[in-house]
Amino acid sequence: MITVRDLQKHYQVHDKEPGFIGSLRSFIHRKTRTVRAVEGVSFHIATGEMVGFLGPNGAGKTTTLKMLSGLLHPTNGHADIAGFTPRERHSDFLKMITLVMGQKQQLIWDLPALDSFRVNQAIYEIPDDEYRQTMHEFNEILELDGILKKQVRKLSLGERMKCELAAALLHRPKILFLDEPTIGLDVNMQVRIRGFVAEYNRRFNATIILTSHYMADVTALCQRIIVIDKGQIVFDGNLSLLIEQIAPSKIIRIELAHPITDAQLRYFGEIHTHDGLRAELRVPRATTSTIAAQLLTELPIADVTIEDPPIEEVIGQVFARHHTETTPVLEPIEVVPS
Numbered sequence: 001m002i003t004v005r006d007l008q009k010h011y012q013v014h015d016k017e018p019g020f021i022g023s024l025r026s027f028i029h030r031k032t033r034t035v036r037a038v039e040g041v042s043f044h045i046a047t048g049e050m051v052g053f054l055g056p057n058g059a060g061k062t063t064t065l066k067m068l069s070g071l072l073h074p075t076n077g078h079a080d081i082a083g084f085t086p087r088e089r090h091s092d093f094l095k096m097i098t099l100v101m102g103q104k105q106q107l108i109w110d111l112p113a114l115d116s117f118r119v120n121q122a123i124y125e126i127p128d129d130e131y132r133q134t135m136h137e138f139n140e141i142l143e144l145d146g147i148l149k150k151q152v153r154k155l156s157l158g159e160r161m162k163c164e165l166a167a168a169l170l171h172r173p174k175i176l177f178l179d180e181p182t183i184g185l186d187v188n189m190q191v192r193i194r195g196f197v198a199e200y201n202r203r204f205n206a207t208i209i210l211t212s213h214y215m216a217d218v219t220a221l222c223q224r225i226i227v228i229d230k231g232q233i234v235f236d237g238n239l240s241l242l243i244e245q246i247a248p249s250k251i252i253r254i255e256l257a258h259p260i261t262d263a264q265l266r267y268f269g270e271i272h273t274h275d276g277l278r279a280e281l282r283v284p285r286a287t288t289s290t291i292a293a294q295l296l297t298e299l300p301i302a303d304v305t306i307e308d309p310p311i312e313e314v315i316g317q318v319f320a321r322h323h324t325e326t327t328p329v330l331e332p333i334e335v336v337p338s
Contacts, residue, residue, distance in 0.1 A: 001175065001207045002045040002068070007077035009038040009063050009231075037063040039231035040077070048205040050197075052212070052222035052239070056319050060231040061211045062101075065177045068209070069099040081175060095124060098173040102180035105160070106167060107152045113163040114148040117170060124171035131170070137203070138166045141196050158189035165193065169200060176200075176208045182217055194220050215311040227318055234318060239311070246317050247309045250288045252281045257300035268295055277302075 013035050016026040038060040045051055055061050066072040068079055070086035070093070079086050084093035107116045121131050139145060142162045147155060155163065165181065178197065182190040198221055200206055212218055218225060218239070225242065227235040235242055252269065256277045265271050268291050269283035283291045288306060295301055308314075 001047040001049075001082055002043075002209075003080040004044075004068070005042050005078050007038055007041045007064065007067060007079055008036075008075045009060075009067060009072060010075045011035040011037060036231050038067070038074075041228065041231070041233055042077075043226055043233065043236055045207060045209065047207055048201070049224065050201055050208040050210065050222050052218035052225040053209050053228065054211070054218065054225055054315060055228040059228045061228060062179055064228070065099060065179055065209065065211065069097055069177055070094070071099070095171060096173055097175040097177065098168040098171075099177045100165060100168045100179065100181050102161070102183035105152075105164060107160065107163060109153050110151060112149045113152055113155070113160075113167070116152070116163075116167055117148070120167055120170050126171055130172075134170060134172060135166075138169070141199050142166060142192070158185050158192075161185060161189070161193065162196075165196060172204060174204070174206055176206055178208060178210045178212075180212055181210070182212060182214055190214060190216065197221060215315065219311055227315065229319055240308075242318070243308050243311070243314050244285065246314045248285050249282045249309070250285050251307045251309060252283055252288070252292060252295065253305045253307070254279050254281070254295060254299070254301055255303040257302045260299060264299070 011034070012032045014026070015031045015033055016022055041060070041064060053061050053064070063072065067074050068081060068086055070089040073087045081093065082096060084090055086093065107113055108119070117135070120126075126134075135144075142165070144162065144166060147159045147163065150159075152160060152163070161181070169176070176197075181197070182193050185193065194217055197208065197210075201208055201221075208221075210217060210221060223239060224237065225235070225239050226233060227242070249270075251272070256279070259276060262271060262274055265274060265279055265281065269281035272280040272282050274280075281291075292304060292306060295304060
């Protein structure tokens, strides 16, 4: 569904010194520099696949999504979206995609959301029966009753985000570019939005690229992730594979029937925390099951859990290593559509 080959985007930006003197100097001799926002990105995404697109601020995530949706023209490289070239913005291409940006809005601020829906219905030439059916399905999942006739300016952030998603998906696009769709939302609303995206993917076999700084969004929706940093892909593959490569240890959390000393715990692994009757150990991934069995037989264990390190920690290590090394921290893995 999506094929990207050596996609690049370079900007010329103006550098100006501060103050009045800096303005005069800039007026006489304008200084510019090249910003390489995206530098040689390549990947394939199959029909119906949900992919997490991760990276720190300024890594090139939003720039890439804008090129894939046709809002920006690439400096070099090529993108193929279902047989279309995004930069040409063919009408059939625009009818099969949508771009949702959590920090931008498409709803008309002073009108009820329902009016914006009607505008989108006319733009995308959606038949009345299909419009009613889609609205019924979205209302079942998002619970839109009671908010569609309120002015957008009077909606809460969570209510507005639900309406933004409904408006963006009203024409039932087959390809979704979701850029921070849950930003600023509370935990309950994040869960609701994630559930809606998962259900939309299931019902319509939609292909989805998701960017988010909330790792819960990614772990809940995406098995595959693409990690980008400094405009380059540093990992493309299964999320669990990334965890195995970057985090060679697992976390064993235990609850004790009665307190023990640090010396007793240190025999089994690296002590991360130890507070009274609770402790957390870091142990080598390969020996986790053996150490867990030893803990259960040799210590007064009341409860034990085994987990991978938090995904935020793993992604943070990827960025940290990439910034301190001259070569990518991981060999990118090319994923070929099935």
